[in-house]
Amino acid sequence: MMNTSMSSSRGFGGLGSTKPSSHKVRDIEQELREAEKDDELSSDDEQKAPAGDPNEIKPCPNCHDKMPASEIAAHTVQCYRNSTKCKVCSKVILKDKKKEHLMHWRNLELLKQAIINDQCEQVSLHFDHGADCN
Numbered sequence: 001m002m003n004t005s006m007s008s009s010r011g012f013g014g015l016g017s018t019k020p021s022s023h024k025v026r027d028i029e030q031e032l033r034e035a036e037k038d039d040e041l042s043s044d045d046e047q048k049a050p051a052g053d054p055n056e057i058k059p060c061p062n063c064h065d066k067m068p069a070s071e072i073a074a075h076t077v078q079c080y081r082n083s084t085k086c087k088v089c090s091k092v093i094l095k096d097k098k099k100e101h102l103m104h105w106r107n108l109e110l111l112k113q114a115i116i117n118d119q120c121e122q123v124s125l126h127f128d129h130g131a132d133c134n
């Protein structure tokens, strides 16, 4: 047996009359026809305009270096191949520089400086990167 005592359509009475307006329907039909015309026009525009300006300056999605759009594809491939993202600070660094990056954050002098200067974020980055000040 299904429990049908909960009626979801309670109070749905008296407001049932929607007046169809023939005028409005005609408006919509006209709008649709005009929209179709617009589509045709815009596809013509796309043929004329090249996809992307080769001189446009764009940031590399990996290292965020800015360069012309014409160079970005080649750069990005190289960039992903040669660089790595630091798991700790999510900074993109060249694979060659990874050691340098860690050395920087494990440098106790820099850590001391950060502590002295009250740079909380810097200090925690030092520890996150494996600085050991014992």
Ligand SMILES: [Zn+2]
Binding pocket: 060, 061, 062, 063, 064, 065, 075, 076, 079
């Ligand atoms: Zn890059």
Ligand SMILES: [Zn+2]
Binding pocket: 086, 087, 088, 089, 090, 091, 101, 129
């Ligand atoms: Zn890092």
